[in-house]
Amino acid sequence: MIIDAHQHFWDPARADYPWMGAPELAPIRRAFGPADLAPLLKANGIDASIVVQCRSALEETQEFLRIAHATPSVVGVVGWADLTDASLGDTLDRLRALPDGNKLVGIRHQVHDEPDPDWLLRADVQRGLAAVVARDLAYDLLVRTRELPAAIAIAQAFPQARFVLDHAAKPAIADGGAAEWSDRIAALAACGNVWCKISGLATEANWKDWDAERLFPFVEHVATCFGEDRLIFGSDWPVCLLAGSYAEIKGALEACLAKLGPQVREKAFGVNAKGAYRLAIA
Template sequence: MIIDGHQHFWDPARADYPWMEADELAPIRRAFGPGDLAPLLKANGIDASILVQCRSALEETEEFLRIADATPSVIGVVGWADLTDGALDETLHRLRASPGGDKLVGIRHQVHDESDPDWLLREDVQRGLTAVFARDLAYDLLVRTRELPSAIATAQAFPQARFVLDHAGKPPIADGGSDEWADRIKALAACGNVWCKISGLATEAAWGDWDAERLFPFVQHVATCFGEDRLIFGSDWPVSLLAGSYGEIKGALEACLMKLGPQVREKAFGVNAMAAYRLAVAS
């Protein structure tokens, strides 16, 4: 099974997405749903996808689970829930019991938008993560270089939990990269309980001036750090449309992974996502 480990749906006419207000994001400020993605998956040989949180609202998580329940190709949902809520365990229980609840595989929060770089280390947040892991859910780390130290400390604090780093920690590709990002990625990878998504890289580059060759050093670095068993392909569609079509993004990442070996590509396009999110999928 070929899996897109990271994609989104949204509708700005029905909900607010604060991160989408910048002028340069106007091309994607419209509704995207299962009907838009289905032909792209088919055209690119993708069998299934993981639907990932876009806003800090429990209503979105509930909607995504309903979509997953009605959409066979959506085999997992990484939703949002308030980690600081003392009743989080009850919320997660209700989500799991709702239509599509069996497809809830993880929780995510836009940590890189928090003013505090150590937000993950807050006592109430750590208590919330304990509740997430008690439900055997993964936690997606949406962080940049600034927040990587707190992500490292959190992964170390929960050695039996499963973490997934989104977008390879958003390396500053457009600026040529940084040693600080590279060193912190290496330290995070040393925590054996963290997987890394090869996703969102083209949009960290200059949108109109990138190719697989420019992305490859960053893919190579995370592959060296995480190894072939902890890399996950993700399109980051439709955010990725800012930099290229679904096919262009998929083709570039596939070319990068193939340079590292066909087995690296094969695992990143399927089995690693199944392991990270403990997906129970029929062949």
């Protein structure tokens, strides 16, 4: 089974997305739903997807679970819940009790938007992470280079947890990369309980001037650090449309992974996502 482990649904007419206000994001400031994604999955040979959090609202997580219940191709939901809430465990239990609540496979917060680079290390956040881990859910790390030291520390503090790094921590591809990112990625990968999504890379490059060759050094670095068993493909649709079509994004990542060997590609396009999120699929 080929899995897109990172895609989104949203409707700016029905909810507020603070991160979507920048003028350059106007092309994606409209509704995107399952009916929009379905033909793209079919055309690109994708069997299933995981829908991922877009805003800090429990209502969105509930909506995504309703979508998953009605959409067989959506095999997992990485939703949002307040890690700082002392009753988070009860909230997660209620979510899991909903129809298709078993499709809740992870929790995510937009950590890179927090003023404090050490937000993950706060005592109340760690209490929340403990509740996530106790319910056998993964936690998606949405961080940049600035927050990677905290991510490393939290992965070490919770060795029994499963963490998934989104977008390879958004390297500065347009600027040619940075040694600080490379070194911190290697340190995070040394924690054996962290997977890395090869996703969102084209939108960290120059949107008008990128190709697989320019993405490859970054893909190669995370592949070297994380190994073939901890790389995961994600399209980051529809954010990816800022830089290219679904087919162009998938094709570029396939080309990068193909250079690393057929087994790397095969695992990144399905097997590793099933393991990281413990997906209940054949």
